[in-house]
Amino acid sequence: MTKQIKILMVDDERRFRETTQKILSKKGFETILAESGEDALEKIVQNPDIVILDIKMPGMDGLAVLDHIKTLAPETEVIIMTGHGDMDLAVEALNHEATDFIKKPISRSALDAALHRAKERLNAGKPHVSVAEYRQEDDLRVIHILGNINAGAEEALMAAYAQAGSEDSVQLLLSFNENTSINGAGIAVLIQLLAQSKKKKQKVAISGISENFHEIFRMVGITRFAMVFTDKADARAYLAEEV
Numbered sequence: 001m002t003k004q005i006k007i008l009m010v011d012d013e014r015r016f017r018e019t020t021q022k023i024l025s026k027k028g029f030e031t032i033l034a035e036s037g038e039d040a041l042e043k044i045v046q047n048p049d050i051v052i053l054d055i056k057m058p059g060m061d062g063l064a065v066l067d068h069i070k071t072l073a074p075e076t077e078v079i080i081m082t083g084h085g086d087m088d089l090a091v092e093a094l095n096h097e098a099t100d101f102i103k104k105p106i107s108r109s110a111l112d113a114a115l116h117r118a119k120e121r122l123n124a125g126k127p128h129v130s131v132a133e134y135r136q137e138d139d140l141r142v143i144h145i146l147g148n149i150n151a152g153a154e155e156a157l158m159a160a161y162a163q164a165g166s167e168d169s170v171q172l173l174l175s176f177n178e179n180t181s182i183n184g185a186g187i188a189v190l191i192q193l194l195a196q197s198k199k200k201k202q203k204v205a206i207s208g209i210s211e212n213f214h215e216i217f218r219m220v221g222i223t224r225f226a227m228v229f230t231d232k233a234d235a236r237a238y239l240a241e242e243v
Helices: 014-026 037-046 062-072 087-095 108-124 151-164 184-199 211-220 232-240
Strands: 006-010 030-034 050-054 077-082 100-103 132-137 140-145 171-176 203-207 227-229
Touching: 006 014, 006 037, 014 030, 030 037, 037 050, 037 062, 050 062, 050 108, 062 077, 062 087, 077 087, 077 108, 087 100, 087 184, 087 211, 100 108, 100 211, 108 211, 132 151, 140 151, 151 184, 171 232, 184 211, 203 232, 211 227, 227 232
Parallel strands: 006 030, 006 050, 050 077, 077 100, 140 171, 171 203, 203 227
Antiparallel strands: 132 140
């Protein structure tokens, strides 16, 4: 029998909590509600699989709540909710080990996508395989990024890049698994790799990241080094174009 996934929903707006609970219940999730950070930390003992956490609430700071949750239950998937002008906060939350974020007001499609990624990470279990693997696909050099990219991923990612070759003018695809998350330290590692590629005049494309992370990549300047695509086929077509 498949275990029912339990979600802790943390938001100070009662109507929003209750509306979201109805949506989650229809999707088959067991939902616990918390109205504040302090309330969330009392209810974390109920062992939710996923926490959906508003980053801005009265009382206890959302980042502090996130830190406590990851200390008490490090395997818990934490999805933060941010406002449209809070992308800096989203990046900071990723540095505090949040694995995803969605923007308020929340669309059904964004919520569904974030929950799908969280469920896939839960189903995949914990470690495991290398976070990055190099493969040759026809005439294209591809680095498959399979796990969460953080400071600990640097060795595997740079090793895969070395396998891909350091020649000038190489065409390289960084293909992200759809469930991959990347924090601030991981972004720094990725920029390090892409900066090397730029010096070598390599043509690089990135595929497979979520819309939210695409926005973060634009914000931190990754799109200065590589074209970013949702679909792998589009990335391959771009790399195949004549320079």
